[in-house]
Amino acid sequence: MKKVLSVVVSVYNEEQALPMFYETTKPILESLDWDYELVFVNDGSKDRSAEILRDLAQNDQKVKVIYFSRNFGHESAMIAGIDYASGDAIVCMDADLQHPPQCLPAIIEKLEEGCGVISMVRTKNRSAGLIKNITSAGFYALINALSDVKFEPNASDFFAVSRQAGDVLRKNYREKVRFLRGYVQSIGFKQGIIEYEAQDRVAGHSKYSLRKLFAFSMNTIMCFSNLPLKLGMYAGVGAVCFGIAVMIYTLCTRQGAPSGYATIVILNCFMFAVLFVIVGIIGEYMAILFSELKDRPIYIVEKTDNLKNPEEMDS
Ligand code: UDP
Numbered sequence: 001m002k003k004v005l006s007v008v009v010s011v012y013n014e015e016q017a018l019p020m021f022y023e024t025t026k027p028i029l030e031s032l033d034w035d036y037e038l039v040f041v042n043d044g045s046k047d048r049s050a051e052i053l054r055d056l057a058q059n060d061q062k063v064k065v066i067y068f069s070r071n072f073g074h075e076s077a078m079i080a081g082i083d084y085a086s087g088d089a090i091v092c093m094d095a096d097l098q099h100p101p102q103c104l105p106a107i108i109e110k111l112e113e114g115c116g117v118i119s120m121v122r123t124k125n126r127s128a129g130l131i132k133n134i135t136s137a138g139f140y141a142l143i144n145a146l147s148d149v150k151f152e153p154n155a156s157d158f159f160a161v162s163r164q165a166g167d168v169l170r171k172n173y174r175e176k177v178r179f180l181r182g183y184v185q186s187i188g189f190k191q192g193i194i195e196y197e198a199q200d201r202v203a204g205h206s207k208y209s210l211r212k213l214f215a216f217s218m219n220t221i222m223c224f225s226n227l228p229l230k231l232g233m234y235a236g237v238g239a240v241c242f243g244i245a246v247m248i249y250t251l252c253t254r255q256g257a258p259s260g261y262a263t264i265v266i267l268n269c270f271m272f273a274v275l276f277v278i279v280g281i282i283g284e285y286m287a288i289l290f291s292e293l294k295d296r297p298i299y300i301v302e303k304t305d306n307l308k309n310p311e312e313m314d315s
Pocket residue numbers: 009010011012013014043071072073074077093094095096098205206207208
């Protein structure tokens with residue numbers, strides 16, 4: 001029997017890109033040696049994406065759709081797709097054709113070679129602006145310095161996992177604040193890398209603003225590193241040394257009462273700044289702890305097309 005490839009596609013307001021995505025990807029999937037299913041996750045789109053997906057699912061049994069009750073974000077959509085996928089391997093990709101489906105045969109080849117995880121690495125990112133490229137490089141430099149896991153700077157949300165690696169993600173990585181791409185790179189298995197040239201978005205616009213990316217980067221650093229939490233210790237030691245230096249200077253220069261004013265102001269500002277940074281960092285970790293503790297669902301499914309519940313799939 002042929003093996004089955006599950007292609008998971010997250011969709012948020014992609015009414016323009018969806019038909020093109022389907023038209024381009026379908027013939028490539030048909031030409032593979034593997035059988036396939038196309039699992040679309042409609043992440044609470046406000047445009048006509050849901051109707052388009054419903055039509056596709058009605059005319060094509062290989063199209064399966066998960067409709068979220070609201071927008072839960074790209075990462076949650078990928079997790080849901082992985083939960084519901086029933087294939088022998090899973091590929092996650094975007095609906096805007098920035099992840100070229102022409103890479104699918106190469107992915108199958110790597111899977112046949114026994115790779116458990118295949119990271120798709122961008123050789124160049126044409127659509128991203130200069131600011132996005134610089135901030136992205138800075139982010140990876142920072143997280144690689146802070147975390148034990150080493151991240152591939154140009155890896156994307158375009159990746160493939162075997163059934164076995166998918167099961168690990170499905171069962172063991174249920175964190176509320178998460179970085180799926182990071183987990184994929186840290187779970188081990190035989191790792192494969194395929195280079196690809198990122199394309200421009202076929203239609204619509206990017207849903208990731210710089211503000212969203214910043215929040216996402218902060219969370220990721222905190223999910224993969226406890227080092228910022230220890231910053232308080234280092235900052236404390238630094239502040240004590242600085243304090244001693246200022247004290248010695250003040251005593252040696254024998255400043256009279258009025259001339260010590262500057263020293264006091266500088267010391268006060270500096271110490272408060274250090275304190276606020278530390279309190280802020282602790283706050284960020286508390287926020288993550290709080291959201292894990294509440295244990296709210298990563299996503300809520302309103303309905304599905306051509307799909308069984310993940311619980312029923314094993315039976
Ligand atoms: N997406 C999603 N939920 C969101 C935002 C985006 O499912 O809240 C989907 C979107 O439809 C696309 C993919 O995630 O298929 C990547 O989003 P986008 O192309 O906007 O990001 P970029 O490629 O610009 O980083």
